[in-house]
């Protein structure tokens with residue numbers, strides 16, 4: 665098991681964004697979190713990545729409690745994330761954005777190395793990640809100049825450059841055309857295979873979720889409605905009701 669969330673609670677001015685959420689993620693999983701608008705999905709990612717501390721409950725990553733650990737400390741432990749809105753440095757080149765992702769999770773690079781060697785190692789690794797995600801042709805372009813679909817891919821590249829053991833993805837497919845979604849899906853599946861990255865994603869595209877994920881958590885009003893294999897999601901009456909209720 666790579667991640668365990670136990671009885672998470674968090675409210676915003678009386679609104680229970682998370683109300684007793686527990687689940688476990690196995691190593692190597694492609695784990696999805698879905699649910700209607702306002703279900704608490706982004707709040708959950710923020711609690712896992714350390715943006716918020718839960719009022720109650722606890723998260724353990726690789727058997728270690730994350731209590732009191734900052735997002736950066738978590739990144740160094742191997743817990744990476746991407747954001748719903750793009751958080752790239754728009755004026756910075758694609759390569760520098762990805763290099764920065766590697767630097768922020770620096771524990772993988774021996775600090776003892778001479779500066780020039782470290783710089784070289786970081787650059788070589790960033791180039792490898794870019795190549796892997798078919799982004800090499802754009803590496804000197806300012807990130808903000810790329811079409812939206814490519815920017816989303818750079819964001820994933822930057823997160824992967826930190827060599828996460830578990831990567832949290834916040835709606836990576838939002839705003840992408842079908843073909844871009846298929847490309848991204850392939851890159852994510854490859855990264856899981858090649859680098860052993862466990863994936864946890866929040867995603868609205870139900871079809872993509874059910875096709876790609878091997879485990880699904882459904883939230884509604886901060887509570888777990890369903891947890892299990894994707895095949896069970898559509899048959900679950902509570903899930904159907906939560907989604908229909910929204911429509």
Ligand SMILES: Nc1ncnc2c1ncn2[C@@H]1O[C@H](COP(=O)(O)OP(=O)(O)OP(=O)(O)O)[C@@H](O)[C@H]1O
Nearest residue numbers: 676679680681699700701702703704705706707708
């Ligand atoms: N910083 C905040 N301040 C106040 N209320 C918040 C805050 N963050 C989340 N909420 C509230 O908590 C609840 C859960 O929000 P959250 O953004 O986690 O849902 P979500 O499932 O990610 O929704 P969406 O699919 O629309 O992104 C909502 O009622 C939301 O209004």
